[in-house]
């Protein structure tokens with residue numbers, strides 16, 4: 001398994017588009033956080049400023065992790081390498097899991113890096129600009145951990161969707177439209193028919209809610225929301241894995 | 250040793266491979282022949298578990314591919330010009346593959362050298378020509394030093410030097426006791442390198458035998474005669490119902506044995522300058538055998554179009 005993981009890691013990092021995407025996923029939230037802390041009116045700053053900006057911009061990175069996950073598998077189909085992958089390792093579940101582990105480590109690691117650098121730099125900048133009062137708060141740590149968790153989950157979701165569609169553009173489209181369009185649309189329609197409470201069952205909405213700084217008003221709480229989102233991804237992944245095992249490569 | 254037993258693969262209602270059975274022996278190059286769409290590539294994909302079969306099994310020294318621990322050490326496969334990612338360099342392509350089966354990166358450089366791609370090892374595969382991709386695919390085959398080698402049209406896109414190189418390579422691999430299964434439409438090449446043949450048509454086995462047996466059994470034979478009294482010999486033969494075609498200074502006797510012609514000549518005091526048996530090529534034999542199994546025919550353009558004044 002270690003050999004497979006190392007092989008998958010080499011595969012991931014030797015494709016330029018993955019590197020570009022990963023850089024983008026890191027630079028985007030850091031740039032937003034830095035620009036905000038440099039230009040914000042220091043007197044309006046409070047203990048949540050840095051983390052709110054970082055968590056908000058971090059959810060863009062989460063989507064990019066998902067795209068990396070989708071491309072990691074769909075490119076194998078579009079480039080034909082899936083045949084070599086499975087010839088080198090005919091145990092398909094293991095092949096899937098190895099790729100998943102590599103994606104999880106990558107997105108979890110990048111998310112942690114973003115948080116560490118973004119938070120440290122953001123606080124330091126506000127400090128140097130003479131912001132008064134505390135720049136961190138008690139909910140921050142949990143929310144940051146949730147960002148890492150959601151990042152991992154979305155990259156695995158991307159991989160699962162990619163396994164099902166096998167085609168880079170359609171996998172990315174499904175992944176991006178799911179939170180941005182489908183959930184809004186379906187939620188909107190269902191809430192008319194039923195009630196507002198339907199929103200809490202929408203996986204992406206709930207998952208991204210876990211990134212709020214304060215989780216007091218969340219239906220499932222922070223980790224309940226992460227868990228609910230995780231269950232969805234587990235289901236989609238299981239479905240993908242079954243298809244992956246059965247279909248011709 | 251490869252044993253394929255009752256392999257059947259359907260795509261929807263198309264039966265691509267139909268209860269196909271054959272063996273590939275160690276120490277020999279086995280040619281895998283069949284017209285376009287006869288199911289060669291599909292068979293190879295099914296053998297290594299890429300395509301799911303409906304029934305049947307392929308065994309490598311008694312084991313199905315799925316049970317091989319580090320398959321690259323047992324079976325080397327080349328399908329579709331290597332299946333490499335166009336954005337990766339040649340070396341990185343081989344490195345990830347090597348890593349998955351615990352092959353050292355020293356071996357990666359060895360095989361790159363072996364296939365003549367060392368100078369372009371750091372180039373992206375997207376910039377490679379078809380022949381270079383084939384060579385890269387071959388490097389991947391050799392990576393694990395496998396006992397069984399399966400190649401789908403490896404000569405496709407190679408230059409004459411490359412074609413000869415691959416022929417020598419496959420013969421060499423077989424001489425070391427490996428089992429080599431290779432498909433190709435280049436029948437003159439096949440005649441030079443293959444020991445055994447598996448011929449399929451419409452997914453079914455047509456014949457499985459050695460190359461000489463195949464040619465002997467299926468290729469046309471005729472007798473060539475040179476003689477100063479050619480016309481009288483020809484009319485004698487035609488009286489006996491033989492089919493003869495005349496050239497300027499020689500005649501070809503179809504459906505006859507050399508001995509018959511020799512005796513006929515001796516009996517009638519005809520002087521012979523040459524009496525030899527000719528056999529058709531592997532190509533002739535192949536076309537003869539697969540005539541009924543060809544699904545996609547080409548047609549000669551017999552009427553010129555658009556010549557109206």
Ligand SMILES: Nc1ncnc2c1ncn2[C@@H]1O[C@H](COP(=O)(O)OP(=O)(O)OP(=O)(O)O)[C@@H](O)[C@H]1O
Nearest residue numbers: 260263264265283284285286287288289290291292
């Ligand atoms: N993925 C697929 N889906 C549907 N049909 C397929 C698929 N792959 C192959 N076939 C069909 O299976 C049959 C065998 O195809 P295959 O590619 O194995 O032939 P082949 O002997 O390799 O031909 P060629 O000499 O042209 O390479 C063909 O009728 C083809 O249309």
Ligand SMILES: [Mg+2]
Nearest residue numbers: 289290291401
């Ligand atoms: Mg083919």
